[in-house]
Amino acid sequence: MEWETMKLEGEGPVRHLVLNRPQVRNAINQQFLLDLIDACEAIDALDGCRAVILRGAGAAFCSGADLKEHGEVPRTVSATMLRPRVAARALELLANLAPITIAAVHGYAIGGGCSVASSCDFRIGAESAQVSIREIRLGFILSWRSLPALVHLVGPQHAKQMVLFGEMHGAKELLDWGFFDRVVPDGELLGAAQALAERVVASPPIPVQLTKASINALVRALDPAVFHGDPAAYALSRRTEDARTARDAFFAGTTPEWKNE
Amino acid sequence: MTDTRTPAPLERLRWETLRLEGSATVRHVVLNRPRVLNAMNDRMKRDLHDVMGKLDLDPACRVVIVRGEGRSFCSGADLKEGSVNPTSSVARLMRRSASGKRMRELIGEMAPITIAAVHGHCIGAGAALAAACDFRIAAESASLAIKEVPVGLTFNGVIADTVHLVGVQHARELLIFGEAHPAGKLLDWGYWDQVVPDDQLVAAAQAFAERLLAVPPIPAQLTKLSIAAMVRALDRPVFHADPAGFALSARSKDTSEARRRRAPGEAPRWQFE
Numbered sequence: 001m002e003w004e005t006m007k008l009e010g011e012g013p014v015r016h017l018v019l020n021r022p023q024v025r026n027a028i029n030q031q032f033l034l035d036l037i038d039a040c041e042a043i044d045a046l047d048g049c050r051a052v053i054l055r056g057a058g059a060a061f062c063s064g065a066d067l068k069e070h071g072e073v074p075r076t077v078s079a080t081m082l083r084p085r086v087a088a089r090a091l092e093l094l095a096n097l098a099p100i101t102i103a104a105v106h107g108y109a110i111g112g113g114c115s116v117a118s119s120c121d122f123r124i125g126a127e128s129a130q131v132s133i134r135e136i137r138l139g140f141i142l143s144w145r146s147l148p149a150l151v152h153l154v155g156p157q158h159a160k161q162m163v164l165f166g167e168m169h170g171a172k173e174l175l176d177w178g179f180f181d182r183v184v185p186d187g188e189l190l191g192a193a194q195a196l197a198e199r200v201v202a203s204p205p206i207p208v209q210l211t212k213a214s215i216n217a218l219v220r221a222l223d224p225a226v227f228h229g230d231p232a233a234y235a236l237s238r239r240t241e242d243a244r245t246a247r248d249a250f251f252a253g254t255t256p257e258w259k260n261e
Numbered sequence: 262m263t264d265t266r267t268p269a270p271l272e273r274l275r276w277e278t279l280r281l282e283g284s285a286t287v288r289h290v291v292l293n294r295p296r297v298l299n300a301m302n303d304r305m306k307r308d309l310h311d312v313m314g315k316l317d318l319d320p321a322c323r324v325v326i327v328r329g330e331g332r333s334f335c336s337g338a339d340l341k342e343g344s345v346n347p348t349s350s351v352a353r354l355m356r357r358s359a360s361g362k363r364m365r366e367l368i369g370e371m372a373p374i375t376i377a378a379v380h381g382h383c384i385g386a387g388a389a390l391a392a393a394c395d396f397r398i399a400a401e402s403a404s405l406a407i408k409e410v411p412v413g414l415t416f417n418g419v420i421a422d423t424v425h426l427v428g429v430q431h432a433r434e435l436l437i438f439g440e441a442h443p444a445g446k447l448l449d450w451g452y453w454d455q456v457v458p459d460d461q462l463v464a465a466a467q468a469f470a471e472r473l474l475a476v477p478p479i480p481a482q483l484t485k486l487s488i489a490a491m492v493r494a495l496d497r498p499v500f501h502a503d504p505a506g507f508a509l510s511a512r513s514k515d516t517s518e519a520r521r522r523r524a525p526g527e528a529p530r531w532q533f534e
Contacts, residue, residue, distance in 0.1 A: 041307075041310075044356060044359070044360070045356075047352070076320060077479050078320045078478065078479065078482070082318060082320060085317070085370070085372065086318055089314075089367070089370070092366075093363070096359075098352075098355070098356065098359070205352070206351055209355070210502070210505055213504075214501060214502065217498045217501030217502075218498065220497075220498075221495075221497070222494070222498075224370075224490065224494075224497060225490050225491065225494035225495075228486055228487060228489075228490030229483075229487070232483055
């Protein structure tokens with residue numbers, strides 16, 4: 001099965017969902033989010049699929065929100081809240097898929113790319129993997145209701161380090177922080193993901209599915225309620241003067257002066 | 262109502278089991294399988310999911326009215342589609358339960374305000390659809406019954422919204438006995454927001470929608486979403502195992518006994534398995 005921005009490959013119990021915009025390092029545009037929703041629906045309709053490996057075609061896993069499309073602030077408040085809502089829906093579907101999901105991450109996993117990986121059950125990093133969440137440096141919040149998944153993985157303290165400062169974090173550090181379950185040489189990434197998927201396939205399906213659902217329900221119990229104001233917070237932060245200043249400074253490399261407005 | 266924004270390409274889309282009417286701001290989603298009283302089959306679930314997802318992403322759309330073509334709103338899950346019996350596969354049963362849950366969540370979290378306009382039968386899955394909406398307007402003919410337990414199944418997708426709407430005690434009555442309840446009674450219970458004569462149903466829903474259009478959109482939307490988030494805060498974690506409960510009940514031998522035609526006065530013989 002193939003969509004504009006991704007494709008579902010393989011047969012039988014292990015499938016690969018390949019993020020497929022290699023020319024822009026699999027950057028996430030609106031179509032990507034809609035395709036991810038469709039892909040999750042398609043995966044859920046598959047009989048006998050037990051594990052899905054998510055990976056990026058080309059040089060990176062995913063370079064985050066497509067700034068070409070995402071750079072302009074939408075004209076209305078409703079339209080500004082639309083992207084975080086559709087993204088939250090896509091990531092929620094991904095997190096709650098019946099099969100076990102494994103993100104195989106090489107190269108960049110930036111912003112929304114990190115959120116896609118965080119929404120999977122397991123994450124295997126290649127040594128080349130680099131994760132950075134730059135939203136605040138661009139002047140707005142990490143939205144898409146994706147902050148909770150990151151906090152669950154690395155804890156509040158490492159999450160603050162990652163989200164507040166927007167620096168680049170390497171594979172080894174993220175292994176220590178619990179973001180990656182394993183880190184392997186780049187040439188072994190797909191083999192390691194496949195091996196993990198085969199361990200899933202060798203386990204009895206019904207208790208695996210029920211246990212995944214229970215752990216997700218427990219850990220994510222409060223996320224939708226606590227974060228229901230996420231699109232409004234995003235729209236507020238996105239439509240400030242400081243957001244414009246931040247964006248100009250980010251791209252021009254200048255030192256911004258904040259107005260707190 | 263004057264809305265001059267360009268209509269979305271939604272106008273050009275077609276669905277097998279429903280159709281889209283109304284204006285760009287007030288959309289009517291019309292369940293359209295009148296020959297089977299709009300019984301909800303898997304196709305209709307997918308179509309509803311698709312159209313609601315698209316309306317959620319349409320910034321011009323502020324209100325969605327859901328109603329049924331023909332003699333009834335919705336006669337519940339399409340039993341002809343079967344697959345809910347002791348020999349059904351666990352994976353399929355759990356998938357079926359999970360897909361209903363996703364639809365409920367999608368409707369609860371969508372930006373437009375949703376109104377169910379209900380006439381005639383409103384059974385099982387139809388009641389779940391109506392309960393997931395923000396408001397419910399009923400025709401005098403509306404008869405609501407949640408019959409899953411009497412036919413041997415659990416239907417947790419409808420429990421939470423029903424409890425939120427009518428309170429715990431009325432919900433026990435509705436959900437455990439599965440009997441049909443007339444419109445006036447459910448108006449008293451707070452299930453329906455309004456009951457109107459059948460020939461005024463669509464106009465009443467449209468008038469309700471216009472009242473909503475007169476309210477400033479951003480605070481209305483944020484308030485709707487906050488109320489849904491608060492009321493439903495615990496629903497997801499509390500009901501996370503309901504696909505398991507549904508599969509367990511569907512595969513129980515007692516479901517066959519529940520559906521067996523019995524002679525008048527004959528007591529059912531439950532096996533507790």
